[in-house]
Amino acid sequence: MLSRILKSREIWFSLIIVLCAATLPVYVSGYVLGLLTIAYYFGVFSMAWDLLFGFANEVNFGPSFLIGLGAYTAGILDSLYQPPIFICVLAGVAAAMIGGVVLALPALRVRGPYFGLTTLVAVLMLQNFVVVAANLTGGEIGLTVPDIISVDDKVNYWLALGFMTISGLILYGLSRSPVGLILQASGQDTVQAGALGFNIVKHKLAAFLVSAFFSGLAGALMVFYLGAASVTTFVDVTVGVQVIIGAVLGGRRTILGAVLGAVFLIVAGEALRPLGELATFIVSAVALAVILAFPGGLLGLMRGSRGAS
């Protein structure tokens, strides 16, 4: 399995890009680094979502439920007791994984749009909870966290890049492994995959847990990068929408494409910021055009052009 992954051209290509990206702090400003740091965390969100949708075929409208659980658990723990950061992050991951099980339970019962709605409700409930329990969570104003990982842009940048690379390798490896194939089979035809003797429940649950693990970890780390948690950065439905659009735009069922899409969304949104409200309009229009014209997404487009040449 490992040898097959190492033979894949995409992985080498991606690693070269990562190496180039690692040298960026030498010649770009802290502003660009900060932007890319956020973009890398979003890349992990999108990859984790792609594992659930692209492979297990579960339409999860609630990636920000898992992200928000991880982020807020870590943030609240830190603001209350100030334990070492890694304990807060671990707690955030644990909370997100419990959230993953909560999401997985309806997924084993209901399908398609019904499951999609359940996940959407999960996000809305979390959002309502954060606003209502304001003395714990900071409510709509947000929660300020006393500790941060580092004040140095470069350290934060490399940490985010390294985290994204390792997550990407693990998720990509998983998606190409027998487990990934079984997930894909169960996503396409649950009954037949079950008839072939695979334990669908176990595999789906595992997919939810893995997705929750990376979403929660990325969310918790992002809190300690930003030094604050708020509904609009972690829980709001629009955050989830951005994660989903990133994954579909980059090319679903590719894992690596999700990073491409997410980074594009964040960077393009920031580059067009001088245009004010038109920025989101243009980014959405471009994403819609890509989806309509090239359903394979950005990565599909690159693969296609390479195949043609």
Next chain:
Amino acid sequence: MLFWQILIDGFAISSLYALGATGFTLIFGVTGVLNLSHGSIMVAAAVAAWAVAGTFGFGAYGGAFVGIATGFVLSLATYFMIVRRLQETRSIREEEKEIFILTATLLWGIMLQEAIAYLFTNNAKTVLPIVDGVVSILGVRTPANEIFTAVICWAAIGCLWGFVNRTRAGKALLAASMNPRGVTLLGFELSNIYIAVWAVYGALAGIAGVLLGMFLGVSSYSAGPLTASAFSIVVLGGLGSVSGSLIAAYVVGYLETLTAYLVSPAYRAIPALLLLVVVMYLRPRGLMGRR
């Protein structure tokens, strides 16, 4: 007193929810599409009515007419520019089309929302009401507009019922929701039926949007919550079942009004969400679902 107030207010809000959700469920029942730009189309209709009636000074009736026309045009644009292209393409596998339509309509909804915010700012806007004044019902001072809203909503739903059950085109539409292939075999052009459904949907969403603008007011921020509430009402009632949606609209409308009056307006959305979760666990196909 409070009881009657909740009863009357809840009725008006629920009727509005019912009208909004009916169009949404119609589209799903006949074409199998969940249109996530629903809220944006409603807001666009309301904002168009607001601009024409207020800023350009064409009066309440002119505004309402342009608002409904806006809903109609945007709905057909959604169908022709996005949904149809995705439905007919061969480069996406059938089982994946659903997520593509969801993502694409979502993006389209965001585009509409941002365009509205850019052109008309994202301040809350209240459309010039067609009827003014206050009426006293059972000792409750009720704005006449609230009664007007409920009446128009039910008139529109009644027209839809008449159209579906009493006309040839409506019956074809009903048949298409039951068995699309059968309808094709009987010589009906399926794409014509789809165009008709989207046209009807556009008019319903336009009416619902304009009434919402008159009753509660809208801003570009309300697009997302409007889609979410229509979606949850429709799932609660059972996807594709119009009567289920009507019942669910009243359940959600009254739950929200009760919470807002008796507990606190801040918690108004929570009981309906909890109910939804319970229904999803105990009866995943919804109250009146067919499957």
